[in-house]
Amino acid sequence: MPNLSFGEKIAQSAWRLAPKRMLSGMIGWGSRRKLPRPVQASLLRFYAKAYGLNCAEAEHPIEKYPSLQAFFTRRLAPGARTISADENVVIAPSDGAVCEAGFANAGKLLEAKGSAFTLQALLADDALAARLVGGPYLVIYLSPRDYHRVHFPASGKVVAWSHIPGKLFPVGSRSVRREHGLFARNERFVTIVDSPLGRYAVVMVAAVGVGHITACYDPEVATHDGGFANGSSRHKTLDPPITIERGQELGIFNLGSTTITIFEPGRVELCELVSDAHISMGTPVGRIISR
Secondary structure, eight states: OOOOOHHHHHHHHHHHHSOHHHHHHHHHHHHTOOOOHHHHHHHHHHHHHHHTOOGGGBSSOGGGOOSHHHHHTOOBOTTSSOOOSOTTEEEOSSOEEEEEEEEOGGGEEEEETTEEEEHHHHHSOHHHHHHHTTOEEEEEEEOTTSOOEEEOSSOEEEEEEEEEOOBOOOOSHHHHHHSTTGGGTBOEEEEEEEETTEEEEEEEEOOTTOOOEEETTEEEEETTSGGGGSSSOEEEEEEEEEEEOTTOEEEEESSOEEEEEEEOTTSEEEOOOOTTOEEOTTOEEEEEOOO
8 A cells, every 4th residue: 555645644534425326416417407598509619628638539519518427428529530451450539648557467456656466356247357367558647628428449349348337536647546456446337249259348448527337338337327336246247249440439438537448358458558648539548369
C-alpha cells in the first residue's frame, strides 16, 4: 500500500463515508435535465471548452444536444475515426489515458504504480480468470473530455456477460492510489467474447457520477436502473452467441470511468504503450499472433 499524506487520508475517509450511489443518482438526474435550448447550448460550450473536447468529432452540432447526458454519450461523426483494414490489428476499445498495460502474471493486474489486484476479484468468474492468466491486458481511464462509447477491440461472438455490483469510488489517479484494488471493488460490467484471438473480456468499471452502464448488444443491461445494481453478481450466457465486428459499439458509460481489456495468453502482442499517454478508440494497440 502507498504511504498516504494527511490530506489523502482525509479524502480517503470522506469518500468512504460519502453516499456515493445517492450522489451518482443525483448527478445522473441533473445530467438528464433539459434546459431552454440557448441556455443548454451555452452550458455545453462552456463544458466543452473547460475540458478541451474536440466537438468536430461529434455526430451533431453542440446546439442539437438537449442535455449534458445526451452530449456526454454522443456518437462520433461518420469518418471521425479510421480503423485499420488489417483484421490482425487489435484496437483500443475506448478513448482515454493509458493507465497500465502488461501481462496478468500469476493472475494479477497492476492498477497504479505497483498496486495489484487479481483476475478472480475483477471478473468474479474463476473459470474465465484461469483461462486469462498470463494474458496481456490494457487499462484505459476515460476523463470528462473523452468520447464515452466503448467498442469491440476485435471481431468475434459475444458469448456471455456478467454484472458485478460494488462500490462507486472515483477512478481518477488520486483515488486509485488511495483505494487498494479499486478496479476490482467498484461496480463493473464484463463482456466475454470468443474470437480469432481466443477468448477476451472487456470490463467497464463504474464510478461515482456514472448514471449507469448500458450494453448495445443486449437491452436488458442497465446497471444503475432500479434493482439491477443491487444484490449478488449476475451472469448471462447468450444462446446463440451474438456476432460482432471489430469497432462495433459494445456499450455506453452514461457518465465516466475505466475500461480493462484482458486477452488469452499467447494470442495477442501488445504495441509499446506509454503510460499516461492519451489514445483514441480505434487506435491500434496490438496484433493477433499467428499460430
